[in-house]
Amino acid sequence: MACAQNESNTPVAQFGCNSTCGDVQIPFPFGMNELGCYADHWFQIECRNHTPYLKSIGLEVSSIDASEGTIDIMHPIHRWNCKVGHNATQEFVDLRGSPFVYSQVSNVFISVGCNEVSFLLSNGTQVSGCVSICDDKNEVEKEIEIDNCNGKYCCVTSLPLYLSEFNVTTESLGNNNDDCSYALIVQYHRVPDYMRGLGINYRRSWNSLTDLGGLKNVVVVLEWEIHNSSIRLPSSGAGYCVNTNITSSRNTHSGRKCYCDTDPHGNPYIQGGCTNDYGYDGGQGNKNRSKWAIIGVFSSLGSIILLLGSWRVFKVVRRRIIKNRKEKNFKKNGGLLLEKRLSSGEVNVDKVKHFSLKELEKATDSFNMNRVLGKGGQGTVYKGMLIDGKIVAVKKFRVQGNVEEFINEFVILSQINHRNVVKLLGCCLEKEIPLLVYEFIPNGNLYEYLHDQNEDLPMTWDMRLRIATEIAGALFYLHSAASQPIYHRDVKSTNILLDEKYRAKVADFGASRMISIEDTHLTTVVQGTFGYLDPEYFHTSQLTEKSDVYSFGVVLLELLTGQKPLSSLRPNEAKSLASYFVLCVEEDRLFDIIDDRVIKEGDKEHIIAVANLAYSCLELNGKRRPTMKEVTRELDEIWKLERKSNNAQQNHHEEIEHPAIEYQHPWVADSASDISPSNLTFTSESEIMHILTE
Structure with a gap:
């Protein structure tokens, strides 16, 4: 009996096991009948009337891809x-x-x-x-x-x-x-x-x-993924296995997953299941080369020259195959489309660098699962260290042929220069999956920091005001001060990162859109996150700058209340934080929803002012909402007055509770002069633009 094979004559199932049920191919670790034909009971396939079923859950199987998992x-x-x-x-x-x-x-x-x-x-x-x-x-x-x-x-x-x-x-x-x-x-x-x-x-x-x-x-x-060690995974050949955490977010890794180096249709879970682009033949080539070497040594110098010439040709062909593969990946990952955008002047090439795949593999330890910083709908982010010692974040996109989000984020971030927006350092298009390289932001995101608070690093009222002002300033910059207006389209607390000094950094621009200055809105397929999504945009599909204002209003509520944007614990009519907040305001019980720490530390008038601002951001009619420019001015004024009040009450204390946090105005250095509402306004819009782009 021989191993079950596919059309390319590479093994699919274990030796002596059936590899098909009806028209569906059953690759190992899945299998039928005998126990040795599948990894464990989770992977057992039951063939009923030529139709495969995954026995552990009782559902019909239409296809299995071992190479993709x-x-x-x-x-x-x-x-x-x-x-x-x-x-x-x-x-x-x-x-x-x-x-x-x-x-x-x-x-x-x-x-x-x-x-x-x-x-x-x-x-x-x-x-x-x-x-x-x-x-x-x-x-x-x-x-x-x-x-x-x-x-x-x-x-x-x-x-x-x-x-x-x-x-x-x-x-x-x-x-x-x-x-x-x-x-x-x-x-x-x-x-x-x-x-x-x-x-x-x-x-x-x-x-x-x-x-x-x-x-x-x-x-x-x-x-x-493979959860246990009941099967012996291949340790050599043209395949390799890595630790994964596909089924668990709590552990560094929850299982193992295997890949073929170059064979897109091979089965890396069995010995000999992977071939390579260079005609892998189970080691027979090495034996032939050894044989010819011996013959050459003992017969004639001409044979040795022939062998060396063949080896040279092999290396040249191999380099050409690798080069062709890189060019193919470049085109597949939108390289031609990106070159077109580069030539049109949309991308500032002086700000970004093209990293080699080898450089990023070394930086991330070959994209080791232990280096994973987080996973999202667009891809996985890894922590890496470049040769010069600089720490970076490398994002591997899950585009599967759809490179629009990758190119969109690359083009938009190349246009942005703001201290509260994550900085793009470069990209790599050599790998089958495109990569973007960003500055590393060490303290996670606002959602984690706000809702899983550490008592050693409390989220103070002053810190919340500063973060809110920084986010507003970044969005104002995107809407008004960038080369073209940019609508983020997915403003939420998980997309607000915190750097080493706990300053806000707006991130994740894969869903963002850049529009012409003459346009007032953009009609597009609705995209966003439930709980933050602008209801007007949801019903009309017309994206405007006010859509970001609504989402920012929900983030402002998170900072005010310490509550999550969606919760099943609230009444049915107010499961969303925005609805619950509006209900509390209209019933004149605002302070029932405000976070206890905010009430304890903040000035009551300032808390009410921020709540009123959030309420106006959540207006169902977008035209009634303030612009991000107006929101930024209002928050800036409240924050300055709050800090002045704190300094007057506690002259012998530092103005910041946590010593590692450096409080600095989002746009300009603090003035030694007294702060009053009269000097909080800017003289002109051009002055604002100048300050924002410094």
Whole structure:
């Protein structure tokens, strides 16, 4: 008996094991029948009538990719308020404790219905959700496409990391909503803007609500890793294995994952499952070279010359293959599109550097999992140290053919020069996955620091005011002082980093948009984070500078209240922090929601002034919201008055509680003269621009 092989004659399954069920290939560590054919019970495949099922969770398998570490399953749909006969009971899938999680990159969460909100739960906590609204269901378009799910009749949002549970609750937003609603996780890859109109359809769509109601399941992508040491992973050859934390955020690593060096379709989990671009033949080439060397030594000098010449040709061909691969990766990662943007003058090439792949691999210890700083929807960020000793952050994008976010962030950050915006140092396009290099920000993000407070480093009222002023100043700069107006589009506390002196740094510009100065808004597919998303933008798809103002208002509320933007502990009508805050203000119980430390340390008038500012930022009508320029001026004035009040009361103390934090005005150095409201204003807009760009 021989090992099961694929079309390229590389092994797929273990020796003597079946490698197919129907039309689906079953690569190891998955397997059927005998125990030795699969890693453990989690990876056992049951073949029923030529259809494979993942026995541990009882769902049908449509494909398995060992090289990518993914498995596509046929996943159930959650139905709510549907008639009997339409599977009205809620479907539940539990992957907890398994080596599988829902892929954040390859899937989205969709809700379809009229005037309802669907929440995705994990361990009883709401981790994602979206709202779909419609006035008249008869006016709904017959064709429902994910790209058009902007809140009217259907909505779409991303999955959280480490999701291992499909548990949905749906609630009606009206009193008499008897319409059938659906919520589902589904595989999805968005079409890049620059590829639209080419006739390539990447979208998954349903023709009508009736068709969606008739579907039993949809394709969902799961990522997996090897949890235990029950199987012996290959330690040599053309493959390699690394530590991973795909299924757990608490540990440095929760399992192992293997890759082939150059074979995109190989199976790195079995010996000989990987080939390379240079014709790997299990070591036979080395034996032949040794044989010819011996013959050359004992026969003639000509044979030795021939052998050396062959080796030289081999090295030349190898270098050419590597060069071609780098050029291919450069084009694949948007290199040609990026060159076009460079030649158009959109990117300031003097500010950025092109790093070699070798340089970044050395800096990050070959992208060791122990160097991971964080993971997000766009990719993974690693900590690295360059040859000169400089610490940097290296972001590896999860673009999978969609390079729009990568190029967008690269172009936008190359235009920005502000002390409260994370600085882009360079990029690398040689690897299959593009890389961006940023300055390293050591103290994490505002969300972690605010909601997981360390008593040794408390978030004081003065610090909160300063951070709020710095964020506002950075957004004002993006809206008004950059070469072209830039709308961030995803302002939230997790995208606010804190440097060594706990100064704010706005980050993550993958969703941002740069618009012409003449334009007042930009119509685009709705994108943002639930809890921070501007309701007006959500319903109209028209992105304006006021959309960032609303999101900043939610961040300002987090600083004021110490509460998270979404919480299931609050009443149903006020699960979002913004709604709860507005309710408290309108019922004249503002200080019921303000953080105790803020009440204790802050001047009451100043707290009310900041609360009023947040309230105005959260106006449902964007035209009534202040601009970031007005917000920045107001916060700057409040902060200066608060510091003057503190200095007057405690002349013998330092004005900053934590000695490592250097309080400095976001734009200009503090003046020795007294601070009063009259000298807090700028003489002209040009003066503001000059100060901001110094």
